[in-house]
Structure formats: C-alpha cells, structure tokens
Amino acid sequence: MNVWMRRIGAALPWVIVAVVSCGAVLLVMLPAAWITPQFAKATQGHVNLVEPNGSLWQGSAVLMLAAGPDGGGATLLPGRIEWRTSFWPLFTGRVRMQMRQTDAMPDAIQVDVTRRGALMTAGQIAVPASLLAGLGAPFNTLNLQGDVRLAWTDWRSFGREAFGQLSVRLNDMSSSVSRVKPLGSYRVVIQAEGAAAMVDLSTLKGPLLLNGHGSLGGGSTSFQGTASATPEALENLAGLLNLLGAPTGQGTVALNFAH
Numbered sequence: 001m002n003v004w005m006r007r008i009g010a011a012l013p014w015v016i017v018a019v020v021s022c023g024a025v026l027l028v029m030l031p032a033a034w035i036t037p038q039f040a041k042a043t044q045g046h047v048n049l050v051e052p053n054g055s056l057w058q059g060s061a062v063l064m065l066a067a068g069p070d071g072g073g074a075t076l077l078p079g080r081i082e083w084r085t086s087f088w089p090l091f092t093g094r095v096r097m098q099m100r101q102t103d104a105m106p107d108a109i110q111v112d113v114t115r116r117g118a119l120m121t122a123g124q125i126a127v128p129a130s131l132l133a134g135l136g137a138p139f140n141t142l143n144l145q146g147d148v149r150l151a152w153t154d155w156r157s158f159g160r161e162a163f164g165q166l167s168v169r170l171n172d173m174s175s176s177v178s179r180v181k182p183l184g185s186y187r188v189v190i191q192a193e194g195a196a197a198m199v200d201l202s203t204l205k206g207p208l209l210l211n212g213h214g215s216l217g218g219g220s221t222s223f224q225g226t227a228s229a230t231p232e233a234l235e236n237l238a239g240l241l242n243l244l245g246a247p248t249g250q251g252t253v254a255l256n257f258a259h
Contacts, residue, residue: 035085036061048074049081057085063101065131075131079103101125117158124151129173141243146173146182155192162192173206178240180233183208190216201225207233208240212255225255 035056036049049061063081066074079102086096093115100108109123129148133140148170155164167189172182184206191198196217203209212225227244229237234251245253 035059050076053080057087059083065127075128077101077104077127081105117156120152120155122151122153122155124149126150129170141177143176144170144173145175147171161194162197163194164192166190166192175240177243178237180207180236180240182206183237183240184210186210199223208237210255214257221257221259223255223257226252227255228252 048064052061060080060082083099089096095113104126110121112119170186174181185204199214214223
C-alpha cells in the first residue's frame, strides 16, 4: 500500500499540471462566437457583434447597432470592432477587454464586467445617419442624411439600471422630403440615472429649429418639444413642419411623442 501511495504521490503533481494545461488550452481556444451573444443580451439588442473571427482573447467582429426597441432597425458599421481580453482577471470573476472600431472609433475603450455590473470607459464613435430610422416615426419617413457622432462618459450598468451620459451630435442634417439643405445641426443629451433617463434636444445652428425635453424608463417614453423655422426659411420648410407635428402657432409645431 505504501508503494502505491508513493507512486500516486509522485504522479499527482504531474496530473495537476496536465489538468491545468488542458484547461488553459481550452480557454485559449475559446472562439470569438462565445462572447458575442453577451453584448446583445446586456444591451437588449442595441449593440450586437456579428461575423465574429478569432478567439475570446483576441478577435474581431462587425459592429451592428440598433436604435429602436428590441433591436429594431439595426445598422451595420463599416470596418470591424477588435478586442483583446486580459487573462488573469478571469480568475477573480472579472472580464476585462480593450475594444476599438477600426473605421469609426478614434480611441480604444475598456469594458470591465463583473457579476455585479459592467463599466464601459468614455469614448466616441461615428455612426451612419440611417441608424436614426430605427427610432420609428417620424425618423423612418424623413430619410435623414448627415454626420452623426456619439460620445459618452464612463457608463456603468447594474442589471437594468444605467448611469452615465450619452451625447449625440447631428451635424449638417438633411432630409429627402425637404429641398432645404442642410436643415441644421443638433445635439441630443441622454442622462441615465438608474432605471430612468432624461433626454434634452437643442439646436446648434440651422433654419430648422428643434428643442425639447423627455424621459425614458419603466417601459415608456415621453417627449415634449417644438419645431419651428427661421423667418427666411419658413415657406420652404412648411411642408416638413407639418410632417413633424401639429401646428401650435405661426410656423411652430409640437413635437410630442409618447409610447
């Protein structure tokens, strides 16, 4: 018995090394497709990684964004999003990744996920204007064109609660239903404060003036604002204003949405 115990004792370290080595090899070989569903789940379908390539540790995928609820109106971004995953944090139950989009994101961001929540560091990205069509009426009928850029502060999420600020710059926008080009430049600020978020819309420049305030949360959306035109552009923008809302005065319509 003592002989067998000595043999087992001598072999045990090598067995442990073999098991650890096999486990490490399996981890290293985890395909990129293993991580991609997690982004869709965590963002309720707003951020999706498709056509994955490589591994969990170093890979890439096409970034697909959806502005509408439940992933509606998804838009593929040109280029690919690339990531690197740190190995050692996994042993503490943490996933730490560095990510960048090759064509639209000037600087890499860090994504840090634990069982309690997730953190995405501040960043910015340029997106196609067609993404706005996913918001539904009236955006899906306006066929907006222009330069759209998203910028955000450090963004923290805990389940369905989120904290951070997202700023959307709409520069030199135009629409296929209006001969006035450009219509103007605008800024939308979304301030997430747990289960709810505040939305503010303001005009930076242009003949079409848009302003308003709203809220998101609890499965509902509400927004109240106004759309008007500068005096010299009022005649040419009358048709577009009628599409945007109900008249409330001379050259002004109400932008009231509720869902």
